[in-house]
């Protein structure tokens with residue numbers, strides 16, 4: 083096997099593990115016998131055991147792949163600390179998401195969505211829907227990527243985050259993603 087083939091296989095495995103971890107740590111920990119604590123944390127060893135069984139990896143391999151997946155994740159989807167792991171955002175399970183990594187919140191944020199959701203969003207505001215938070219992006223191109231998950235020609239909404247903060251709303255930073263509980267229509271306009 084050449085180096086290229088080996089890393090292709092490894093990249094595919096990391097990709098699969100990343101998707102599985104997103105599901106496990108955001109949506110269905112109980113399906114695999116895991117219990118998240120109040121803030122979404124769970125012992126890394128337990129997660130490595132579940133991942134190892136699923137992908138037939140030794141516990142060392144599974145631990146290594148999880149750590150590499152977390153470190154290389156372009157969006158900072160996961161966080162490791164004190165032998166534990168959690169998803170930074172995207173939860174549907176009941177966890178306390180009310181924490182932030184600090185740092186400046188840009189005065190303008192973006193949200194990518196489908197064309198068919200726009201009318202309702204402009205009427206009712208941005209709701210968390212099946213998740214615990216509304217997810218926002220720092221730049222237009224990230225918002226387009228998010229919106230493409232639902233529509234090949236997504237709409238990008240511009241969020242007046244500066245005004246939201248001034249009016250007392252909380253916006254949290256979770257890796258590359260910014261989150262909030264709800265965005266009322268008055269802070270939303272169509273960017274493109």
Ligand code: HQG
Nearest residue numbers: 159172195196199202203206207208209211213217228259
């Ligand atoms: C829409 C992924 C109608 C909202 C992404 C969105 C993100 C409304 C959908 C992260 C509405 C919910 C989250 C309203 C909101 N009426 N539609 N009032 N309010 N919506 O998946 O932001 O790659 O829960 O516009 O990249 O798309 O998995 O939210 O289209 O960062 O790490 O309801 O998940 O990250 O969809 O995605 P979602 P999202 P990962």
